[in-house]
Amino acid sequence: MNQQAVVIGSGAAGSVVAWELAQHGWDVTILERGRNLRPGLGKRRSADLGTHYGSDEIKGARGFGFPDARLEPYTTRTQAEAFQGVARSATGALGQLGAAVGGTSLHYNAKTPRFWKQDFHQRSALGPVADAQVADWPIEYDDLEPFYDEVEYRLGVQGDRSAMPARTLSQSPRRRDFVQGPNPTGYAAGLLGQGAERLGYEPYPLPAAVNSRVFQGRPACNSCGLCSGFGCPINARGDALVSYLNPALRTGRVRVIDRAWVHRVQTSRDGRRATAVLWRDVRGREHRTRATTVVLAGSPINTARLLLLSANDKHPRGLGNRSDQVGRNMMFHNFTQAAAFFPTNVHPLRAQSTTLAIDDLVGPFTGPEVTALGVPYVAGGVVQVGSGAPPVEGAKLLADLVGYGAPLKQILKVGLHAGVAASQLVHQDLPQKHNRVDLDPKVRDFLGNPAARITYSPHRHEQAAAILLGARLEAMHALAPGATGAVVLPFPLLSDGITYTAHLAGTARMGRDPRTSVCAPSGRMHELDNVYVADASTWPTYPGFNPTLTIMANAQRIARRLATRPGE
Amino acid sequence: MVIDLPDPSVSRRALLASSGGLGAVAVLGTGANAVALPLGADRARFLSPAELATLRGVVDRVVPGRPEDSVDGAVTARVHHAIDSLLGAFETDPPRIYAGGPFSRRGGAKVNDFARFVELDDYERLAWRLRLHGSRGRARLQRNGATPGLRRVYRRGLRRLAANVPGFAGLPGPARDLALRLNEDSDVQAMLDVAVPHTLEFLFGAPEYGGNHRQKGWKAIGFDGDRQPRGYTRREVTQPETELLPVLDVPLSELLGGSLPLIALAPSEAVHGLRAASEDSFAARQSEVQSMVAALRQGAEDPTSDLRTLDALTRRIIASTRTGKTS
Numbered sequence: 001m002n003q004q005a006v007v008i009g010s011g012a013a014g015s016v017v018a019w020e021l022a023q024h025g026w027d028v029t030i031l032e033r034g035r036n037l038r039p040g041l042g043k044r045r046s047a048d049l050g051t052h053y054g055s056d057e058i059k060g061a062r063g064f065g066f067p068d069a070r071l072e073p074y075t076t077r078t079q080a081e082a083f084q085g086v087a088r089s090a091t092g093a094l095g096q097l098g099a100a101v102g103g104t105s106l107h108y109n110a111k112t113p114r115f116w117k118q119d120f121h122q123r124s125a126l127g128p129v130a131d132a133q134v135a136d137w138p139i140e141y142d143d144l145e146p147f148y149d150e151v152e153y154r155l156g157v158q159g160d161r162s163a164m165p166a167r168t169l170s171q172s173p174r175r176r177d178f179v180q181g182p183n184p185t186g187y188a189a190g191l192l193g194q195g196a197e198r199l200g201y202e203p204y205p206l207p208a209a210v211n212s213r214v215f216q217g218r219p220a221c222n223s224c225g226l227c228s229g230f231g232c233p234i235n236a237r238g239d240a241l242v243s244y245l246n247p248a249l250r251t252g253r254v255r256v257i258d259r260a261w262v263h264r265v266q267t268s269r270d271g272r273r274a275t276a277v278l279w280r281d282v283r284g285r286e287h288r289t290r291a292t293t294v295v296l297a298g299s300p301i302n303t304a305r306l307l308l309l310s311a312n313d314k315h316p317r318g319l320g321n322r323s324d325q326v327g328r329n330m331m332f333h334n335f336t337q338a339a340a341f342f343p344t345n346v347h348p349l350r351a352q353s354t355t356l357a358i359d360d361l362v363g364p365f366t367g368p369e370v371t372a373l374g375v376p377y378v379a380g381g382v383v384q385v386g387s388g389a390p391p392v393e394g395a396k397l398l399a400d401l402v403g404y405g406a407p408l409k410q411i412l413k414v415g416l417h418a419g420v421a422a423s424q425l426v427h428q429d430l431p432q433k434h435n436r437v438d439l440d441p442k443v444r445d446f447l448g449n450p451a452a453r454i455t456y457s458p459h460r461h462e463q464a465a466a467i468l469l470g471a472r473l474e475a476m477h478a479l480a481p482g483a484t485g486a487v488v489l490p491f492p493l494l495s496d497g498i499t500y501t502a503h504l505a506g507t508a509r510m511g512r513d514p515r516t517s518v519c520a521p522s523g524r525m526h527e528l529d530n531v532y533v534a535d536a537s538t539w540p541t542y543p544g545f546n547p548t549l550t551i552m553a554n555a556q557r558i559a560r561r562l563a564t565r566p567g568e
Numbered sequence: 569m570v571i572d573l574p575d576p577s578v579s580r581r582a583l584l585a586s587s588g589g590l591g592a593v594a595v596l597g598t599g600a601n602a603v604a605l606p607l608g609a610d611r612a613r614f615l616s617p618a619e620l621a622t623l624r625g626v627v628d629r630v631v632p633g634r635p636e637d638s639v640d641g642a643v644t645a646r647v648h649h650a651i652d653s654l655l656g657a658f659e660t661d662p663p664r665i666y667a668g669g670p671f672s673r674r675g676g677a678k679v680n681d682f683a684r685f686v687e688l689d690d691y692e693r694l695a696w697r698l699r700l701h702g703s704r705g706r707a708r709l710q711r712n713g714a715t716p717g718l719r720r721v722y723r724r725g726l727r728r729l730a731a732n733v734p735g736f737a738g739l740p741g742p743a744r745d746l747a748l749r750l751n752e753d754s755d756v757q758a759m760l761d762v763a764v765p766h767t768l769e770f771l772f773g774a775p776e777y778g779g780n781h782r783q784k785g786w787k788a789i790g791f792d793g794d795r796q797p798r799g800y801t802r803r804e805v806t807q808p809e810t811e812l813l814p815v816l817d818v819p820l821s822e823l824l825g826g827s828l829p830l831i832a833l834a835p836s837e838a839v840h841g842l843r844a845a846s847e848d849s850f851a852a853r854q855s856e857v858q859s860m861v862a863a864l865r866q867g868a869e870d871p872t873s874d875l876r877t878l879d880a881l882t883r884r885i886i887a888s889t890r891t892g893k894t895s
Binding site: 494 | 797799802808
């Protein structure tokens, strides 16, 4: 009999795990709560798949491919509210990732920077930070590099190694050049890039899993600009579905069951082994899928929720939670945005979503200016340069600001999509004990299971970073040629809660010490012989780079080790 | 809470079916007030003619058009009809919730895929019936409390508005503005709360949803619309025509009243979060944004605040760069 695994979640982590295990002859069943939105899945090659997506903003506004806020709510509160005993201050689709076969990668932006060498040992290099649980990763950049390379070549990542700053290349060395060259740089991004150069920064083409030429039968991107939140209508992006899941299904060794809501991992009597996974279908009927290996890949909030829902006699605080770390260290990328105003139409939407990156705000930054802000160091992240707002989103935001009616109409005619070009800094978010996922005591999903409750507030570090780096970001926009003004929006300074971005990590950190971590470096849970976590839940810290590429590379690392050295 | 409003969808569906192959008649209103009207074959309807007229008067105030402004607004873009179609979405099959993909014909495709709506699966039907029709006492749909449904929110709000402000639909624009802004009726405010974002969605969304008629919404703001599969050429991307934008009668900063920095929200991932947090309720979104505006104002006034520190740093960097010194 072949080795067999049940994988929970078909997104960036789950699809890669299924594909890798299938390469080693395993039989894999994937359970996915979303539906399939790509006609022909498993039957046709990825280049020939259909799609229900289009350049259609209303679909995004209606949560196409997302969980419904009423049927599957999350609840949230800030740390201060939690200490005051407030059970929750918001309920709804909060911080929800997509729910579809292929996961959120169906409509991601496909920005694929790598993490840096320094990210894997930040605790040793920079020391502790008060009220944070910064930890070294139990692996190094060099452990991930072969998988970065493999994943980039399957996805078809574009970029230009010769244009990358020396520090970026030394911190994230690459064994070979990108699969494809970069797409044309957007005009607006180019203007902002010139502003950055005046500050001595080095903008370069942002690596992205977007075709700049025909790749594996899929066409080149044509710069329509409607990327974030839109599935690519012409199939020009590499993602979990076209690059991994569909090829995996076509091996005949992988199947995906959609609209399956997993609510419990069952264990043997001694609690050491998972024996089955329990799930419900949309009508509420219960199903049981036997398992000899279980891989959790439902993204950090859902993975933590499932572990907590799976509590039993041997695991009274949740599966594999003797450390009390399950659900803790919930990390979100905060963003600080800046925008430049132009009196002319600079067409910020007319380009692949983001064409330039700047790494000059990655840091870490130290010195008197930093200590004056109350932290030992500031770790920033990548700056995504030059994007615009499509009209529905822009109009709604303006209505929030000025109300409806004649003044709104006046501003709409000028158009946020025309004369405003913006960039965003992806903030490193430090792990905190009290930023956590637990089970809401009252709110339930439509199947009757407790909702995930997220308690979150940014750390002083994120606020300090927003001050120090927000100033540089705003200056860069003010200095863009032709700009008549610039503004900055430092989120961590404006809100004590979550900004609900789609970038999540933490909740089941990996480490060598079972007292302080949930998973071993192999991704196997310390307390179980055959349960693995393969998604971004395992990350001890959250470097300021878009996460999907690293999710995929780490998932492949975990799956290959599982296939070749099971139980390690 | 007792739901006392009639829900005529079932009988209307039966009537639609009984109109045979024509599919061109819908019955509006209920009971003795029912009226049959000729319709486009693919348009569902929910509101009565009187309710629709009131809604027309509302969306016209959200984004006014001629004669008070030189370009089209919500009414000529048929936004009120689009909202009505959404409320009656389940009267066509598939329900008109998600337009199909990948292309309309506006970007050079031969077939308009947007015109064939996506077949909903059981989960999506459950979610959208709940959103439109409400939880209607079904236990598993109201584990966390009852949901009234958009149909009831609109119908109640429009009826109350018509009752509170006799002749609302026929009043001049400024009078309707006052009637909406001064109206303290909770049903009217609940209706406005969803009508504002819906108006903007249908005005600037794809025309297949029933609004943005003849792309009047996109034309009003100079937006190209959906461009796939044609997209843009390298030249259009790197060397576009950078025409001057319209100059506002009133300075932008004045219109935005000190909340200028929040413009930076617009192109961000974070704005999706804002929408998620407020469930697209206009009031909830406004209150979130206003709390940030308040934080910005407070920060601007307090010399020791983080925002003032940020601002001082920014000015220093810009000044030293302009004078040729590196920061």
